[in-house]
Structures are given as structure tokens and as C-alpha cells.
Amino acid sequence: MTRHAKRFIYIALLMIAACCIAGCGNSKAGLVEGKVNVVTSFYPLYDFTKQIGGDYVNVINLVPAGVEPHDWSPKSRDIKNMSGAQVFVYQGAGFEGWVKDFLGSLSSKSTVRVVEASTGANLITTDENKKEWDPHAWLSPLNAQIMANNIKTALIEADPAHKDVFEQNYQKYNAKLSELDATYKKELAATTKKEIAVSHHAFAYLCRDYGLTQMSIMGLSPDAEPTAQDLKQINAFIREHQLKYIFFEELVSDKLAKTLAKDAKVDTLVLNPLEGLTEDQIKAGEDYISIMGKNLKNLVLALQ
Structure with missing residues (x-):
């Protein structure tokens, strides 16, 4: 069957x-x-x-x-x-x-x-x-x-x-x-960097609209298993573009992103793909607009 x-x-x-x-x-x-x-x-x-x-x-x-x-x-x-x-x-x-x-x-x-x-x-x-x-x-x-x-x-x-x-x-x-x-166009146009390292290949639309490039640990599905070659490529990407952060998301484990960040001697930040909210976010009255605003703040921080 x-x-x-x-x-x-x-x-x-x-x-x-x-x-x-x-x-x-x-x-x-x-x-x-x-x-x-x-x-x-x-x-x-x-x-x-x-x-x-x-x-x-x-x-x-x-x-x-x-x-x-x-x-x-x-x-x-x-x-x-x-x-x-x-x-x-x-x-x-x-x-x-x-x-x-x-x-x-x-x-x-x-x-x-x-x-x-x-x-x-x-x-x-x-x-x-x-x-x-x-x-x-x-x-x-x-x-x-x-x-x-x-x-x-x-x-x-x-x-x-x-x-x-x-x-x-x-x-x-x-x-x-x-x-x-x-607001996205104005603030991201002013950043010195245009490259981001992410855990989940979810941000192609955001990158297309605002002139960014993403390199992801996983593919379109956040639970995809990266290969040794994938990890090698993202490490090289981080070094080449002198990135200071790897972005992770809150609804899946951040273990791999944090391990990779430690190896690459960089920090981590949240970039929320808005596939869902946590209970705490709902209680705090967060929504699509507010989370996208927080995403922008973290992007601007990482791209300086």
C-alpha cells in the first residue's frame, strides 16, 4: 500500500x-x-x-x-x-x-x-x-x-x-x-552585512525582499539532519563573512545551533519563522506584527 x-x-x-x-x-x-x-x-x-x-x-x-x-x-x-x-x-x-x-x-x-x-x-x-x-x-x-x-x-x-x-x-x-x-527596507538597507546563518532554511522570502543571503544548517524542514559537509559549509560561510551570530528558532531544539555557534566562536540569536507561538508569547499578546518587529531588531543587531 x-x-x-x-x-x-x-x-x-x-x-x-x-x-x-x-x-x-x-x-x-x-x-x-x-x-x-x-x-x-x-x-x-x-x-x-x-x-x-x-x-x-x-x-x-x-x-x-x-x-x-x-x-x-x-x-x-x-x-x-x-x-x-x-x-x-x-x-x-x-x-x-x-x-x-x-x-x-x-x-x-x-x-x-x-x-x-x-x-x-x-x-x-x-x-x-x-x-x-x-x-x-x-x-x-x-x-x-x-x-x-x-x-x-x-x-x-x-x-x-x-x-x-x-x-x-x-x-x-x-x-x-x-x-x-x-521599516524592514529602511533598516536593512543601512546594515553593513547582508549575510545570515540560520538553523532552518525558512527565510528565503525575507532574504529576497530585503537583499539578504541565508546559509542554513538544516533544509526547508527544521528537523532535517545536516551532513558533515553541510556543517563544514556553514562554518566556512561564517568565517568568510565574519558573522557574529547564528540564528535559531524556538519551536525546535536549539542544541545543534548552539553547538555549532560554540565551535565557530559566535553567539546565537532568535529569528522566528512564525510557524507558531509559544504559550508565553500568546499570554504576552504577541502576534505576527510584533514578532516580525523582534526579528528585525535581531537582524539589525547581527548585520552590523
Whole structure:
């Protein structure tokens, strides 16, 4: 049996279990009557939806706080919420490996509006045939504007009575993203260095937009195992460009980054790929804009 077939069967069984849990039509835990129920596949989409939908939407973020989303898969309750929501938003560009099977398992009678948020974004290819994409498009504020607009359109379709509110909220948030982009351009244009060493190859969009170059310990997936040659190359990169820091992220182990930093006699800093927030960040009221602001401060520090 192929991996795809196994995953399809897994999703189908989860949908059956979800139906049983929900009582096949009874009220669904997590979903709220009287609001547009939106299920998002991971944090940035959740935040964009909250900013645009405001009080008229109930947003459920699938990936729990503190969990890295690359290899996360939905459970029966998640399937129930996705199937019962008015809108389901996912990143696309290959980020969520489970989405294709979930969508294929939906009933033909399903009324959920499916939004591939990265549609229309300026994507980066990762192979010569242009068939595989770097999914980390949200790390470009310019792409975030496009993704937020896709979400706004779906909310208006789901709840046309509040079109004006959604449009106004989007315009306010879009202005914040424009300001974020302008601040990044201004501050990074003034730095003396343009190279960064990172643990996870997640920052190609940020580098493209603001004239930087990244060298990563791991690949597109943060749990990829680097080879001895990879470590040799990043050490050479650090020496060549006289870097003072290696960036790591908070949702995966920083052990390798800190070991490499010690060997290279450099320090470490956080560069958050915004794939999720920790519980402490949520309690502190952090969001996409504030974390991107902290990222910029650390980039400016490292690039002096």
C-alpha cells in the first residue's frame, strides 16, 4: 500500500470517528453558533483571520501552541472542526502534507469554503522544474498582504452582511503590513552585512525582499539532519563573512545551533519563522506584527 493510500485511509477513519463524536449533526465542540467559523492550519493564517474577522468570526487554529507544524497531522476533533466550519484556510505550496487527503475525503455535500492562502503570492521555487515551492511565503510582508486579502474574500463570501467591516479591518491591517515592509527596507538597507546563518532554511522570502543571503544548517524542514559537509559549509560561510551570530528558532531544539555557534566562536540569536507561538508569547499578546518587529531588531543587531 502506498504512503498516499495509507494517509487517505487514515483521514477517512478520522472523519468517521469525528462524525461519531459529534453525533452526526449535534453541536460541535469548538464551533460557535452565530459566527463565521474559520479553521486555520497554522498560526500566521490564524492571526490574519482574527485581524480581519474581528468579533464576527470564531477562529480555530489547528496546531497547538508550542508545536512545530511541518509534520503535524490532524486528529479526529480537528477533522470534525474542519468539516463543520464555514471556512478552512491552509497555506498550500506544499506546507501541509495532509491537506490533499483531507480535501479528497470531504463529502460532495460539504459547504466549507476552502482557501489556499498562498494563491497569488510571489512564490520561490526550490527545483529547476518549478514544481516544488518554498512554502514559507508568509515571512514576506508583501506576500502576507496577498494572503490576508484571500482570507478577507472568503470571509465576505461566507458572511456578506459584514462585508464593510471585513473590508475596513483588512485595509487597517494591510496598512500595518505596508508599514512593516517599509521599516524592514529602511533598516536593512543601512546594515553593513547582508549575510545570515540560520538553523532552518525558512527565510528565503525575507532574504529576497530585503537583499539578504541565508546559509542554513538544516533544509526547508527544521528537523532535517545536516551532513558533515553541510556543517563544514556553514562554518566556512561564517568565517568568510565574519558573522557574529547564528540564528535559531524556538519551536525546535536549539542544541545543534548552539553547538555549532560554540565551535565557530559566535553567539546565537532568535529569528522566528512564525510557524507558531509559544504559550508565553500568546499570554504576552504577541502576534505576527510584533514578532516580525523582534526579528528585525535581531537582524539589525547581527548585520552590523
